Amino acid sequence: MGVIHPEISIIADANSLSRAAAKLIVRQIGEQLQRKEYFAIALSGGSTPKSLFNLLAKEPAFNTQVPWDKIHFFWGDERHVPPDHPESNYRMANDTMLSKLPIPQENIHRVMSENSDADSAATQYEQELYAFFHLTKGQMPRFDCILLGMGPDGHTASLFPETSALLEKERLVIANWVEKFESYRITMTAPVFNNADCVIFMVSGEKKAETLQAVLQGEKQPYHFPAQLIQPAHGRLLWIIDRAAARNLNVQVGE
């Protein structure tokens, strides 16, 4: 596989980062809907995307530009908690964005994380992907956009360092036991992310600067820095980073 060259944008601060991501996503939606009927996006969880979701929901410059009935929402990963739990990635996206926009319920494809059996929840979600993308065994879904974050330990989605999920090459979605949380996470796998048309990492804050430099400019060690696994073979890889997170990178800092 050829070397993937990420497109790195260093943005002044967290608010500008969200605005830049919103502009990019709205533009991506416009371009993709020129040639297809729907736009499938997998959302990331955690805190970074909150202000992006708020912007997309509340700012007319964004929310009036999107035919929301053509947008299908998925999650790159989900915590093994019910959808109304404070830690639910679905709940965060619903509270900040989905509930505020005219999105048909059938366009919201959340993980059935209330299923007490994490493996079963993962299998259910995998079936949802097979059905939506009309896949046969061995095929990978091609998302129009995948939003990802990165933790200070270099994880992305729920692909955590030294966990079994990192080695998965065939499954689309698996339940990944994360020892430090003593809980399962349900996560899409690296092959799914790497089949996307566009992957956008949003990384903010100086706490991630050291790891970000190792991920982007250090030696390849994806078992320790899972974000390095994300190398879309036939798509764009964008890193939208604020200056605080970029401070250890040896690139020209600027917008």
Ligand code: 6PG
């Ligand atoms: C999750 C996310 C996770 C997140 C990173 C960064 O379920 O928490 O999918 O991968 O993107 O942990 O989180 P922050 O944006 O909160 O730093």
